[in-house]
Each structure stands twice: as C-alpha cells, then as structure tokens.
Amino acid sequence: QSMSLSVSPAQTTVWKRQIFDQLTERNKREMENFTHYEQAIEQSVWVKKGTM
Amino acid sequence: MADDKDVLRDVWFGRIPSCFTLNSDEVTEREAEPYYLMLPRVSYLTLVTDKVKKHFLKAMRTDEVEEMWFEYEGTPLKWHYPIGVLFDLHASASALPWSIIVHFKSFPDRDLLHCPTNSVIEAHFMSSIKEADVLKHKSQVVNDMQKKDHKQLWMGLQNDKFDQFWAMNRKLMEYSTEEGGFRYIPFRIYQTTGDKPFIQKLFRPVSPQGNPHTLCDLLKEMYPAALTNDGEQKRYQVLIHGIEPLLETPLQWLSEHLSHPDNFLHICIVPVPTD
Numbered sequence: 001q002s003m004s005l006s007v008s009p010a011q012t013t014v015w016k017r018q019i020f021d022q023l024t025e026r027n028k029r030e031m032e033n034f035t036h037y038e039q040a041i042e043q044s045v046w047v048k049k050g051t052m
Numbered sequence: 053m054a055d056d057k058d059v060l061r062d063v064w065f066g067r068i069p070s071c072f073t074l075n076s077d078e079v080t081e082r083e084a085e086p087y088y089l090m091l092p093r094v095s096y097l098t099l100v101t102d103k104v105k106k107h108f109l110k111a112m113r114t115d116e117v118e119e120m121w122f123e124y125e126g127t128p129l130k131w132h133y134p135i136g137v138l139f140d141l142h143a144s145a146s147a148l149p150w151s152i153i154v155h156f157k158s159f160p161d162r163d164l165l166h167c168p169t170n171s172v173i174e175a176h177f178m179s180s181i182k183e184a185d186v187l188k189h190k191s192q193v194v195n196d197m198q199k200k201d202h203k204q205l206w207m208g209l210q211n212d213k214f215d216q217f218w219a220m221n222r223k224l225m226e227y228s229t230e231e232g233g234f235r236y237i238p239f240r241i242y243q244t245t246g247d248k249p250f251i252q253k254l255f256r257p258v259s260p261q262g263n264p265h266t267l268c269d270l271l272k273e274m275y276p277a278a279l280t281n282d283g284e285q286k287r288y289q290v291l292i293h294g295i296e297p298l299l300e301t302p303l304q305w306l307s308e309h310l311s312h313p314d315n316f317l318h319i320c321i322v323p324v325p326t327d
Contacts, residue, residue, distance in 0.1 A: 014298065014300075015297065015298040015300050015301040015302075016056075016301075016305075018297070018298050019059065019295065019297055019298075019301070019310075020054045020058070020059070022295035022296065022297075023059065023062040023063075023293070023295060024062075025295075026062075026066070026293070026294045026295055027062060027066070029148075030066070030067060030068055030069065030148065030294065031067050031069070031090070033069075033148075034067075034069035034090060034148070034149065037069050037088050037089060037090045037149075038088065038089055038090065038103070039067075039089075039090050040089050040090060040091050040092060040095070040100035040101070040103070041092060041095070041100055041211065041212040043212065
C-alpha cells in the first residue's frame, strides 16, 4: 500500500508494537481480575443433536 | 509479533468491569444489592443493561419506576456514546470496577437522549455508520449494501458476534491503493471541559504532498493543547480504547483498526491523573 512507502519498517514496528503491548496491558488491567463477573451479553451456545 | 487482525479482536472484546448501585433516593420495597457486570467497551449502555434493569426492578415499587438512566460521580452517562468512550472520558483514572449509579426517576432531559427501545439505539448506530461512510467513500459502500447487510452490522454488535460484524464491516474499511486512504477520517475528539461535547471536522489521512497524516498532525490542528512542547510537563492523555497510541501512529491505520463499530475513531482527551 502507498501508505507504507514513506514509513520505514523500523518506525512502523515502534508505534505498532506499542499499540499491541498497551492493548495486552489494558486487557490484563481491566479483565484479568474480573473473570468471575457476569458478561453483559450472553453468547448463545449451539448444541448439535444427532440421531444415532 | 502479533497481527493487525489481533488488534481488531482486542478492540471488539475489550470489557470494563462495572458495579451498578441503585441511587439512594429511589423508593424501594427492599434493599437492592449492587450488580456486577462486564460491559463491552464498543457497545452502548442501554443495549447491554437489561440484566441490571431486571435486577433493580425486583426491589423497586412499581409506581416509582420511570425510564432508567445512569450516572457516574454526578455526571449523567450519555447512552449514545460508546461505553469505552464514557469510561475513558469520565473514569479512566478511577479504581476498578467502574462504579455506576442507577436511576429510575428525574430523567435529566437536558443531558440525555431518551432511549425507550433498542430500535432507537439501532437507528443511532446505523446513522453513525452512514455518516462515517459519507466521509470515507461518499456513501458509496453503505448505499451499495442491502437492507440485510445493514442488519448484519447491527446484529453483529447487538449479539457480540465479531465474525458476523467484520464479514460486512471490512467493506466499509476498503480504499484504493492509489488514494492511499479514505477521503476523510471519521473521528470525534472528546474532552470534559469546553462548551462543545466533541470536535468533529474534515481531515484527510494524507497530506497534499502525499505524506501520511499522523495522530500528531490531527491533534496539532484540532486540539493543540493536548500536545506537549519540549521541556513541558505532560498535561493531557490522548486515549483511544483505553490506550495512548504514539503520536507518530498513522491516522489511516488508526481509523482502520481502532475505530468503534460505528466506524468513527473516538479520541478522549483527559487531564493526566495526579496521584
């Protein structure tokens, strides 16, 4: 893509890695200690029943 | 190194632990326990709080119940802003879980829009997507979609279905290589001070000379006070989904990867916490 032509790979790595790392850190901070909390949106689970 | 697609998942599956407490002025028949819930950052408060409503209604006197609304430390929470934006803007410096007060009386008409049904949220969400597509592609992508495609975007958000949503949303993120990005970047910059709720203007992802615009370029033009000069102490945090991207991050990439499902890049500018 034309965007990447004027941005060197080394520079790209810095800002992108920083975003990856911060998201990981955010997830840890906001979610890790709260896994026992109820989720606001229930994920429906589909169970396939077969007849043998 | 992680893949760009992992960012989309992290954005979608971001959750904020919250503790809902009934406003102490509400008339109840019995004591209402607090309710703890993980809220999706990219959704809307009134879309994901059915359980909260049900929980507190059990304790309420039915003749005392009006439209439910939420407050954080005296600020009514606007349901039409994404949950993550409300948190980053008002509560990012506070301890978790996020403590939200639930009201069933005295709806603050001056501050909040009414939200009687989920179809109001759907209309708001779809109108934001359409507005974003006007900016990105002169409406071409949304107009080429069918009614069922629009529904797929909404149902994806409503039911927290990442794959269902992105199967359609990827079309809204396309652009031609020779253009180097969208026509304009759909963004909103929020601050807690000032008379306007947010800043939204036209801004291109690439300069007239063909250089990619960065987050720094956007802030320089829209909110220069958020930038720190050499030797100055940092006064503001620039938060997107609870993180502070480096100022050299290209805006086009941010728009493609850190936009909310409504296709806007929501940027919160908050004072650096002092503790």
